[in-house]
Amino acid sequence: MNSKKNLILIGMMGSGKSTIGSLISKKLNIRFIDIDNILENETKMKIAEIFEKKGENFFRSLEEKITLKLLNSTNNVISLGGGAFINEKIRKEVLKNNFSFWLNCEAQEIVKRIKKSKKRPIASRLNDSELTKLIAERTKIYSKAQFKINCHKLKKAEIVKKILKIYECN
Ligand code: S3P
Numbered sequence: 001m002n003s004k005k006n007l008i009l010i011g012m013m014g015s016g017k018s019t020i021g022s023l024i025s026k027k028l029n030i031r032f033i034d035i036d037n038i039l040e041n042e043t044k045m046k047i048a049e050i051f052e053k054k055g056e057n058f059f060r061s062l063e064e065k066i067t068l069k070l071l072n073s074t075n076n077v078i079s080l081g082g083g084a085f086i087n088e089k090i091r092k093e094v095l096k097n098n099f100s101f102w103l104n105c106e107a108q109e110i111v112k113r114i115k116k117s118k119k120r121p122i123a124s125r126l127n128d129s130e131l132t133k134l135i136a137e138r139t140k141i142y143s144k145a146q147f148k149i150n151c152h153k154l155k156k157a158e159i160v161k162k163i164l165k166i167y168e169c170n
Contacts, residue, residue: 003074003075004074004075005074005075005097005098005099006071006073006074006075006076006077006078006098006099007024007028007076007077007078007098007099007101007163007167008077008078008079008080008094008098008099008100008101009021009077009078009079009080009101009103010080010084010085010094010100010101010102010103010142010145011082011102011103011104011105011142012082012105012110012114012135012138012142013082013110013114013117013120013122013123014105014110014113014114014117014120014123015082015103015104015105015110015151016103016105016151016156016159017034017079017080017082017103018034018036018079019156020079020103020156020159020160020163021034021077021078021079022034022077023156023157023160024077024160024163024164024167025076025077027160027164028077028164028167030075030076030077031075031076031077032076032077032078032079033070033076033077033078033079034078034079035063035066035067035070035078035079035080035081035084036079036081038066038070039059039062039063039066039081042062042066043062046119047059047119047120047121048118048119048120048121048124050062051121052121056121060083060087063081063083063084063087063090064084064087064089064090067080067081067084067087067090067093068089068090068093071090071093071094071098078098080094082122082138083122085141085142085144085145086138086141091141091144094145095144095145095146099146099147099166099167099170100145100146100147101145101146101147101148101149101163101166102142102143102145102147102148102149103149103151103159104139104142104148104149104150104151104152105151105152106152107132107135107136108132109152110131110135111128111131111132111135114131115128115131122134147163147166149162149163
């Protein structure tokens, strides 16, 4: 089988990267890699526990190491953690030889989805206006992705369809 560049999903926590990634990988019948899951398997800890016990710096350096290693492959659907694309090394590698899709959702919707999340240490330590500010800052960086998918008011199946249409003609 011909191997194709990875299809990488980028975006804020709660933008649907894992759900959409899993649906796309089933449609394409290729492997789905959820980096947060890999980090949890590797450390045998949940993300929140890694932050709590080891700190954010430890998490970020492990995230960098594992993400860069996994980017060294082809023909996968990969869901990055929300902060991964902010890392310059990861961003450069993603943009070098992969198809990158930014799942762009409305800030208000994101805040609503993640503010009560116990699984997301970044979200639980920020209030609504701090989260909105973080989204605005990250938006500038997420917008460097190759393709922007506006997800507002779209159903999951519609988002999947939009992404597949672009992926299949590239
Ligand atoms: C983070 C997002 C999370 C996870 C960690 C940090 C972030 O991933 O990697 O909690 O900095 O935005 P999801 O985007 O999959 O929730």
